[in-house]
Amino acid sequence: MGRDCLAQFNIADAKAHFSGLVQKALPGEDVVIARDNKPLLRLVPLRVTGSPRKTGTAKGHVWLSEDFDTTPEDFEDYVRGTFFSIPIRFSGGSRRIPSSLPG
Structure with a gap:
């Protein structure tokens, strides 16, 4: 030591x-x-190595499409669960749950 x-x-x-x-x-x-x-x-205390992160280092590498904030037309159906439903087995029997996947 x-x-x-x-x-x-x-x-x-x-x-x-x-x-x-x-x-x-x-x-x-x-x-x-x-x-x-x-x-x-x-x-012993930890010694922080490296430099602090700098903002703006990804500028020009990341972009959002113009319709980023636009809600998709069928999204409301998805939220309400009116798309497809598929059977799922649970220990107490089976139930049908909403799914956005064709079943």
Whole structure:
């Protein structure tokens, strides 16, 4: 581990004081969790790599058709369930449920 002063905690203490250990580890303090005084793991903060996302990077690659907001003519029938119906077997018998697929 390479450092002289390590904060070492057994598993039971780490469990009981976890949020405090997180607060110690966030600024970079070494926090080691041990079993039978043998170090098992080190609690360290994640380091975010890469740059933040930039807006507008897909400009010119994505488009919407002019009729994007237009409701299809047969959509109302679909919502009301008046298209086709197909039989489906359930454990309590069979039922017919609406489907937009020919059956």
